[in-house]
Amino acid sequence: MALLSVKNLTIGYKTKKGLLKAVDNISFDLEKGSPLGFVGESGCGKTTIGMALMGLLPENAVILDGSIQFQGEDLVLLKEKQWRRVRGAKIAMIFQAAMNALNPVHRVEDQIKEAIITHQPDMSSADLTARLQELFSLVDIPVQRMKDYPHEYSGGMKQRVIIAMALACDPDLIIADEPTTALDVIVQDQILQEIRKVQQKTRTGLIFISHDIAVVASVCDRICVMYAGQLVETGTKKEVFTSPRHPYTRSLLGSYLSLDNLNDIVIPDMQESPDLLSDIGSCRFADNCKVCSGVCRKEAPDWIDISGTHKAFCCEPQIIRGSHGKT
Amino acid sequence: MGKPDKKTSPLVEMKGVSKTYFPRKQLFARHQNTVLALNGIDLCIETGEIFGLVGQSGSGKTTTGRLLLRLEQPTAGEILFNKVPVRGLKGRALKEFRSRVQMIFQDPYQSLNSHLSIAETVMEPLVVQKIGTPESRSKKVIHTLETVGLSPGKSFYNRYPHQLSGGQRQRVAIARAIVVEPEFIVADEPTSMLDATIAIQLFKLLMDIKATFGMTFLFITHNLAAARYLCDRIAVINEGHIVEVNTAENIIRHPEHPYTKKLIQVQPGFKFSR
Amino acid sequence: MLNKYSLQRFYKGWQIFIKNPLGKTGVIILVVFMFMAIASFFVPLIGPMYDPMTGIDPDIRVSTGPSLTHWLGTDNVGRDLLAQLLEGAKVAFIVGLSAAFFSIVIGTLVGMVAGYTGGLFDAFLMRTADIIMVLPSLVILLILASLFGQFNIWIIVFIIAIMRWPAVSRVIRSQTLSLKHRPFIEASRVAGASHLRIIFRHIMPNVLPLAFLYMTFRVTAAILVEAALSFLGFGDPSQVSWGMMLQWVWKSGHMFQAPYWLIPPGVCISLLTLAFYMLGRAMDEVLDPRLRKEGQS
Numbered sequence: 027m028a029l030l031s032v033k034n035l036t037i038g039y040k041t042k043k044g045l046l047k048a049v050d051n052i053s054f055d056l057e058k059g060s061p062l063g064f065v066g067e068s069g070c071g072k073t074t075i076g077m078a079l080m081g082l083l084p085e086n087a088v089i090l091d092g093s094i095q096f097q098g099e100d101l102v103l104l105k106e107k108q109w110r111r112v113r114g115a116k117i118a119m120i121f122q123a124a125m126n127a128l129n130p131v132h133r134v135e136d137q138i139k140e141a142i143i144t145h146q147p148d149m150s151s152a153d154l155t156a157r158l159q160e161l162f163s164l165v166d167i168p169v170q171r172m173k174d175y176p177h178e179y180s181g182g183m184k185q186r187v188i189i190a191m192a193l194a195c196d197p198d199l200i201i202a203d204e205p206t207t208a209l210d211v212i213v214q215d216q217i218l219q220e221i222r223k224v225q226q227k228t229r230t231g232l233i234f235i236s237h238d239i240a241v242v243a244s245v246c247d248r249i250c251v252m253y254a255g256q257l258v259e260t261g262t263k264k265e266v267f268t269s270p271r272h273p274y275t276r277s278l279l280g281s282y283l284s285l286d287n288l289n290d291i292v293i294p295d296m297q298e299s300p301d302l303l304s305d306i307g308s309c310r311f312a313d314n315c316k317v318c319s320g321v322c323r324k325e326a327p328d329w330i331d332i333s334g335t336h337k338a339f340c341c342e343p344q345i346i347r348g349s350h351g352k353t
Numbered sequence: 354m355g356k357p358d359k360k361t362s363p364l365v366e367m368k369g370v371s372k373t374y375f376p377r378k379q380l381f382a383r384h385q386n387t388v389l390a391l392n393g394i395d396l397c398i399e400t401g402e403i404f405g406l407v408g409q410s411g412s413g414k415t416t417t418g419r420l421l422l423r424l425e426q427p428t429a430g431e432i433l434f435n436k437v438p439v440r441g442l443k444g445r446a447l448k449e450f451r452s453r454v455q456m457i458f459q460d461p462y463q464s465l466n467s468h469l470s471i472a473e474t475v476m477e478p479l480v481v482q483k484i485g486t487p488e489s490r491s492k493k494v495i496h497t498l499e500t501v502g503l504s505p506g507k508s509f510y511n512r513y514p515h516q517l518s519g520g521q522r523q524r525v526a527i528a529r530a531i532v533v534e535p536e537f538i539v540a541d542e543p544t545s546m547l548d549a550t551i552a553i554q555l556f557k558l559l560m561d562i563k564a565t566f567g568m569t570f571l572f573i574t575h576n577l578a579a580a581r582y583l584c585d586r587i588a589v590i591n592e593g594h595i596v597e598v599n600t601a602e603n604i605i606r607h608p609e610h611p612y613t614k615k616l617i618q619v620q621p622g623f624k625f626s627r
Numbered sequence: 628m629l630n631k632y633s634l635q636r637f638y639k640g641w642q643i644f645i646k647n648p649l650g651k652t653g654v655i656i657l658v659v660f661m662f663m664a665i666a667s668f669f670v671p672l673i674g675p676m677y678d679p680m681t682g683i684d685p686d687i688r689v690s691t692g693p694s695l696t697h698w699l700g701t702d703n704v705g706r707d708l709l710a711q712l713l714e715g716a717k718v719a720f721i722v723g724l725s726a727a728f729f730s731i732v733i734g735t736l737v738g739m740v741a742g743y744t745g746g747l748f749d750a751f752l753m754r755t756a757d758i759i760m761v762l763p764s765l766v767i768l769l770i771l772a773s774l775f776g777q778f779n780i781w782i783i784v785f786i787i788a789i790m791r792w793p794a795v796s797r798v799i800r801s802q803t804l805s806l807k808h809r810p811f812i813e814a815s816r817v818a819g820a821s822h823l824r825i826i827f828r829h830i831m832p833n834v835l836p837l838a839f840l841y842m843t844f845r846v847t848a849a850i851l852v853e854a855a856l857s858f859l860g861f862g863d864p865s866q867v868s869w870g871m872m873l874q875w876v877w878k879s880g881h882m883f884q885a886p887y888w889l890i891p892p893g894v895c896i897s898l899l900t901l902a903f904y905m906l907g908r909a910m911d912e913v914l915d916p917r918l919r920k921e922g923q924s
Contacts, residue, residue, distance in 0.1 A: 067548035068548055211576075215618075215619035240622050241621050288582065293557050298519065451819030464811050464814055465814075466832075477815060481819045
């Protein structure tokens with residue numbers, strides 16, 4: 027039984043120009059112990075999904091369709107009051123540059139205590155301290171530093187405090203939205219290791235959102251690739267990154283610069299994300315896709331299976347199942 | 354260490370350059386926090402090369418770029434452009450320097466004046482340097498816009514920055530930098546705020562520009578892989594010191610300094626063969 | 628190419644302005660007052676009786692309410708109140724706009740130069756501004772008035788401008804400081820632009836919306852200061868204004884007996900200042916392309 031099951035989720039933003047469909051008919055399952063990564067570029071909707079899973083969508087957002095099944099309830103239907111019971115306790119979030127979210131005038135231990143007490147007000151003082159020590163050792167911060175103020179911590183340590191706060195109430199699901207983007211590459215490495223370690227130890231469900239495919243690959247087992255609000259390819263890490271089938275995934279991988287793939291760089295001829303206002307109903311990548319025959323401008327794409335775990339969203343099976351050749 | 358070719362002198366030289374920032378003295382502060390951004394760095398950039406400066410935030414890489422453009426003056430040391438000290442340039446000589454050295458800034462949303470049209474922004478360097486006539490400038494601007502991939506140039510001419518995407522704005526920034534056909538361009542993290550698929554197209558553009566115009570580039574970045582892709586030589590900078598300088602290949606294949614090795618080690622990667 | 632372009636921009640700006648509900652309302656109110664001000668030139672031509680200062684109706688010796696000959700009534704010496712009200716509109720515009728305009732011009736220039744230059748010169752300008760700002764303008768005016776007698780309207784305008792520019796300059800200066808280090812300003816420096824060019828071509832357009840906004844506040848302040856001065860009896864005695872009207876209704880003891888005399892000038896002062904305020908908010912949207920509602924540009 028999946029920990030989280032999302033079906034046909036569609037979320038729009040009401041703007042003066044009209045309804046902007048940020049997330050279009052997304053479905054996925056998350057198994058406990060198998061971190062799931064969402065990768066895509068700006069405007070693809072991955073952050074919106076993260077917010078929807080925490081009930082933190084802004085006022086002008088509206089869930090047009092779909093369900094989010096989590097522990098027997100549909101999160102789409104929750105009211106704010108009910109969300110407070112879930113948020114922090116059952117589902118927690120680590121977000122970008124979260125270290126700025128620490129209150130500079132309170133000691134670090136007090137801030138974590140507050141996070142715990144909000145959900146477990148009856149915890150005894152002794153239990154609280156014990157829990158704090160447990161959390162600090164989980165994220166590798168020396169216990170003596172508990173009483174310090176946030177400005178006495180380095181950037182990496184602050185981010186680890188945020189991870190500790192997310193874990194404080196022992197949630198079943200953690201959503202990490204670009205947790206390392208604001209960090210130095212050396213610190214990023216430490217934090218990613220930390221997240222991996224924590225996830226393996228606590229077996230918490232993990233959704234990791236990032237625009238950086240390598241970062242996602244270093245933490246997750248399964249990947250969902252998003253483009254302009256649509257899910258275009260899903261599969262195991264190996265499948266998606268070694269044999270990407272969807273033309274967008276191929277462009278994304280071809281653009282990725284890493285230290286050992288100079289020969290695999292393929293420069294895409296792409297414009298920035300399309301206008302999410304028009305309800306195309308068809309493939310949103312069509313304008314940038316170099317291999318489409320045009321049928322996708324009229325017909326709606328569908329999921330095409332490549333293997334039991336690997337599938338891509340396209341109108342033309344031959345593009346997906348066809349040659350392994352480069353785009 | 355890449356040794357400068359004895360036949361051509363380096364286009365840009367930095368010798369023992371240091372930069373200290375003295376923030377406003379606070380009355381009751383226990384100690385004044387002076388920031389030593391650069392600590393005695395030496396650098397040589399050869400004509401026609403793309404030189405990469407790789408460092409994390411706070412390493413001093415952006416300060417280096419700013420000093421080369423004379424947006425600020427070093428606290429110590431010398432900067433030479435074409436063997437001429439940059440520090441003492443004044444008046445006409447300074448203006449001439451400014452026609453030879455240009456910059457591409459990091460933030461496409463802040464580096465264009467939102468009140469000016471694309472045409473006005475790209476034309477400004479020509480106007481300021483008094484190059485050409487209003488008509489010839491117009492033509493040059495349209496031609497430059499097309500060179501950077503904003504085609505047709507006429508349709509972008511009268512638009513405003515807020516009508517353009519991030520990638521397009523950055524192309525405008527590049528157009529502005531090359532319109533006076535400078536010899537040396539400092540590109541300060543030009544793609545760090547853009548998506549990967551757009552960034553790589555801009556890298557190609559920079560390489561094409563270098564090939565067409567023969568310009569020399571200083572490419573400042575925190576991304577070692579990007580530097581390796583684009584640059585001929587790379588210098589690694591950490592906490593105000595240049596830690597290692599070598600050809601791009603050698604930095605990656607045979608790093609010598611522990612910091613460089615660490616940088617290479619922590620690059621996230623998916624180590625599958627494709 | 629540039630000229631046709633500026634006209635296009637102006638027209639576009641106007642379209643945006645007029646679509647904004649505040650802009651619309653503000654403009655409507657202002658237009659009404661403008662008509663009033665223009666009408667004040669013509670009304671005395673109807674007959675000498677209608678001159679706001681000197682036109683005394685020979686048949687009337689006391690303050691009377693609205694009637695067919697005098698639509699708003701008359702004051703206690705028989706002068707037509709409507710004529711006075713119209714004249715007051717003219718004066719309000721002249722005083723308000725002129726004083727505001729001059730204080731904005733001075734304040735913006737000082738603010739931009741101080742912010743951009745920095746250092747000792749900046750410090751000097753700002754200390755001067757501080758000193759002037761601290762002086763209570765109304766009290767100073769009253770003291771000056773009592774020393775030198777009642778003022779000519781233009782002296783009042785001048786003094787209001789001199790006393791009010793510091794507030795503008797502080798705001799403009801801090802805006803300039805934040806702009807000074809923005810990448811697009813540095814890009815201009817790198818291109819070789821002179822300081823003057825940067826100040827007038829780059830900083831000023833970015834600072835202008837704020838200046839205009841402040842101008843509308845200054846207009847309201849100027850109108851109110853003039854009204855206050857006149858009400859207290861220090862205004863220009865040869866000039867009818869709304870404040871003057873209030874002074875007369877008070878001095879002649881008619882405050883509670885003649886609502887037709889008391890209310891119109893007060894309402895006019897409030898409405899006009901409100902109109903300028905609305906204008907300022909709508910101007911904001913026009914002058915800054917980023918504030919424009921999506922769908923326009």
